[in-house]
Amino acid sequence: MAIYRYMIIFFFSNALDHKFIGCPISIENAKYSRNALVFNVCFVLGPNVDTIHYEGVVKKLAGYMTSLEVI
Numbered sequence: 187m188a189i190y191r192y193m194i195i196f197f198f199s200n201a202l203d204h205k206f207i208g209c210p211i212s213i214e215n216a217k218y219s220r221n222a223l224v225f226n227v228c229f230v231l232g233p234n235v236d237t238i239h240y241e242g243v244v245k246k247l248a249g250y251m252t253s254l255e256v257i
Contacts, residue, residue, distance in 0.1 A: 198237060205231045207240055209248040213255055227251060 199206040208228035214221060227248040229240055 200233070203233050205233060205235060205237055207231065207237045207244055209244045211248050211252055213252065223255065225251070 197206070197208045197210070206228055208226045210224065210226045213223045215223070227244055229244055231237060231240065
């Protein structure tokens, strides 16, 4: 049985005149070579974009990607 976790806290970063918002995911299962699949859903946005509008989208997309892997 796969156990998956959302990191509830998003990460935000500014680099190279862009903003990054991400949601790291960890799916723990013995079928993976290191007993876990770790990935990050990340959006790269312009420097003046308000990231609050994208938090829900990033979290929902991370949930969809997790569901596709777990099924």
